[in-house]
Amino acid sequence: MKRRKQPHIVEKDAGVDMTPMLDIVFILLIFFIVTTSFVKENGFLVKKSESSKASAAKSENIMIHIDENNTIFFNTKPVDIERLPARIEFFLAEHQTRNIILRPHEETNYQKVVDVLDKLKQFNKLTITMGLYKP
Template identity: 25%
Template sequence: MQSRLQHRLEQQAPQGIDMSPLIDVVFILLIFFIVTTVFVRETGVEVDKPQAVSATTLEQSIILIAVTDSGEVIYDGSNIGIAGVRSVVSQAQQNGNQSSAAEGKPVVIQADRLVEAERLLAVIDEAKLAGAKHVSIAALKP
């Protein structure tokens, strides 16, 4: 009789908590948050934008080019110069998804308030020659 009782107690002994389902759930949540995160693409330089009353917010799928106060033209953290604007914009237009291919991605130029108008116009011209239909200049609301 005593051996039966001892045998039952051994069978009912706590086995421990199985951690594998918990780890699976944590990994699934991690994958979910990584996939659903929106990554904002910046130019990589800080630009002192001018103010404009008509400033509006644009969509996320834009081509962002910065022109610094020293005259550098920056795209994706690297200095491309005015000569590189056309190739960058045309390549980014081709890499866009098919639904917006007819319309094309808008180009937004973040120009410092001290940039010469001639330099800014040269960047706008290069973007338009690359096939950009909408070219805007970034500004802050007052």
């Protein structure tokens, strides 16, 4: 008996061509980069104290607190916003300090905080540290 020759069956690798998929990914990436809008946020600069070391001559800090009712306190005493600079100048005449600590309550009006910061602008040699007050 004669053997029949069977044709060789060549198995191809069943693969997926990833090139079109990569093209689509790059096109989407370019689309999102081009359509993204970058917005520059305006803000204000708050100076932080450079050193946490205590100085040899201990000085008192000025504490300004704004409560949830938008009442301003200067070293635990209520004060009107118009009289705040005068109180600070009087305090600076008697004490040697370079720090103002501003602590608004978390429910304080933002405009009230901005108003206080505007009043503190004239004291540019003092360092203003700001921290949120949470009861």
